[in-house]
Amino acid sequence: ARIIIYSKKINAAMLGMEMATQNINDGYPEALLRSLRKxxxxDDIYxxxxxxxxxxxxxxxxEDTDYGTDLFNAEEGKENxxxxxxxxxMKQRLMDQFQFILAQSCYPLNAFIVKMLHGYQIDNVVFIIEGLKGGRTMDELLKTADPLGYFPELKNIMPVEDNDYASLYQTVLIDLPVGVYFRKFMNEITAGGAAADDNVEMDSRFIADAMKDYNLQQxxxxxxxxxxxxxxxxCETSLNETSAEVMMDLLKFEADMMxxxxxxxxxxxxxxSDAKGREVERKxxxxxxxxxxxxxxxxxxxxxxxxAMMLALEATPYEEMLRRVNQ
Structure with missing residues (x-):
C-alpha cells in the first residue's frame, strides 16, 4: 500500500512539473490553436x-465570420x-495557419505538422508530373495545385518522356522533402535485389527495369x-497518449477509405479483380x-x-456509406 501511495505521489509530482513547464514550449501554440478554434x-451558421x-x-x-475577408476580397463585384x-x-487559409503554428512550435508538434503535410505533398508531386505530361505549364500547375501540399522544390520537377519515371526519380524525386517515401517505394519493388539496401546506389538501368510495370497512379x-x-x-510512438489515440483513429479511417x-x-x-490479381497485385x-x-x-x-464488397463490409460503419453511394 505504501508503494502504491508513493508511486501516486511521484506521478502527481511529475504531472505537476509537466504542467508547470508546459507554457515554455507549448503555451503560445496552444493559445493560437484555441483562438483559431473559436x-x-x-452549427447555427451552417x-x-x-x-x-x-x-x-x-x-x-x-462576411461577419473569420472566413469572410479571406474568401470574398477577390470576389467583390462578381455575382457568382x-x-x-x-x-x-479555404485551403490556402489553412496552410497559412499551419505555417504560422509551425514557425512557433517545437518537437513533437513541428514534426507532426511536417509529416501530416507530406501526404498532400505526395499528391501534388503526382499532380505536377501528370499535368506536365498533359502539356500544361509549370506556372499554371502551381496556381492550381493544392496549397496544403505546396513546397518550393515542386518547380524542379521536369516533364516525363515515355513514362520514364526512373530518370525523374534519380534526378528530382529523391531530393524532394517527400523523397524518402519514393526511396522506400523503390526498395519495396526491388526487395531481394541489390537496391534493397538504402546504402547501395541504384544505377539507371536497375531503376528503369524495376519501375517499368508501374504507372503514375500505382x-x-x-x-x-x-x-x-x-x-x-x-504518432503511436512519439505523441502523448491522448493525441496518439485521436490521430491513430483518424489515420485508421483514412486507411480504410483508401x-x-x-x-x-x-x-x-x-x-x-481476377483470382491472381486479388491475392497478389491488389494487396x-x-x-x-x-x-x-x-x-x-x-x-x-x-x-x-x-x-461482394458490400458483404465484406457488412456490420461496419462503412456499409451504410456505400449503400448511400449506390442508391
Missing part, C-alpha cells in the same frame, strides 16, 4: 448556409462565387501507403493500418464486384 463556423438560395445570401452569412476558388482560398498509391504507415507508427477506394476502382481492371496497395485489417482482410481479398 473561429470555426457554428444551418443558415444550408438555407442560402444564391451567392449573395451565402456571402452575407459568412466559384466553388473551385472558394475551396482553394506509384502514387504505393508511396501514399508508405507515408500513411510511417505517420501512423510515428482500401475501399482501391478495391472499388480495381473492379474495372481484370488483372486486379500491394492495401494498407495494414485501419479498422478493416486484419478482421476483414480475407473477405476483402475475395471481392470481385460491388455486391
Amino acid at each position: 473561429g470555426f463556423l457554428s 444551418g443558415q448556409i444550408k438555407n442560402c438560395s444564391n451567392s449573395s445570401e451565402f456571402k452575407l452569412v459568412l 462565387v466559384e466553388v473551385s476558388q472558394l475551396r482553394k482560398k 506509384i502514387q498509391l504505393r508511396v501514399k501507403k508508405i507515408w500513411l504507415h510511417e505517420f501512423y507508427d510515428w 482500401t475501399i477506394q482501391i478495391i472499388a476502382n480495381s473492379l474495372s481492371f481484370r488483372d486486379l 500491394k496497395y492495401i494498407s495494414r493500418v485501419g479498422y478493416l485489417y486484419p478482421e476483414r482482410d480475407e473477405l476483402l481479398s475475395k471481392v470481385n464486384d460491388f455486391k
Whole structure:
C-alpha cells in the first residue's frame, strides 16, 4: 500500500512539473490553436448556409465570420462565387495557419505538422508530373495545385518522356522533402535485389527495369501507403497518449477509405479483380493500418464486384456509406 501511495505521489509530482513547464514550449501554440478554434463556423451558421438560395445570401452569412475577408476580397463585384476558388482560398487559409503554428512550435508538434503535410505533398508531386505530361505549364500547375501540399522544390520537377519515371526519380524525386517515401517505394519493388539496401546506389538501368510495370497512379498509391504507415507508427510512438489515440483513429479511417477506394476502382481492371490479381497485385496497395485489417482482410481479398464488397463490409460503419453511394 505504501508503494502504491508513493508511486501516486511521484506521478502527481511529475504531472505537476509537466504542467508547470508546459507554457515554455507549448503555451503560445496552444493559445493560437484555441483562438483559431473559436473561429470555426457554428452549427447555427451552417444551418443558415444550408438555407442560402444564391451567392449573395451565402456571402452575407459568412462576411461577419473569420472566413469572410479571406474568401470574398477577390470576389467583390462578381455575382457568382466559384466553388473551385472558394475551396482553394479555404485551403490556402489553412496552410497559412499551419505555417504560422509551425514557425512557433517545437518537437513533437513541428514534426507532426511536417509529416501530416507530406501526404498532400505526395499528391501534388503526382499532380505536377501528370499535368506536365498533359502539356500544361509549370506556372499554371502551381496556381492550381493544392496549397496544403505546396513546397518550393515542386518547380524542379521536369516533364516525363515515355513514362520514364526512373530518370525523374534519380534526378528530382529523391531530393524532394517527400523523397524518402519514393526511396522506400523503390526498395519495396526491388526487395531481394541489390537496391534493397538504402546504402547501395541504384544505377539507371536497375531503376528503369524495376519501375517499368508501374504507372503514375500505382506509384502514387504505393508511396501514399508508405507515408500513411510511417505517420501512423510515428504518432503511436512519439505523441502523448491522448493525441496518439485521436490521430491513430483518424489515420485508421483514412486507411480504410483508401482500401475501399482501391478495391472499388480495381473492379474495372481484370488483372486486379481476377483470382491472381486479388491475392497478389491488389494487396500491394492495401494498407495494414485501419479498422478493416486484419478482421476483414480475407473477405476483402475475395471481392470481385460491388455486391461482394458490400458483404465484406457488412456490420461496419462503412456499409451504410456505400449503400448511400449506390442508391
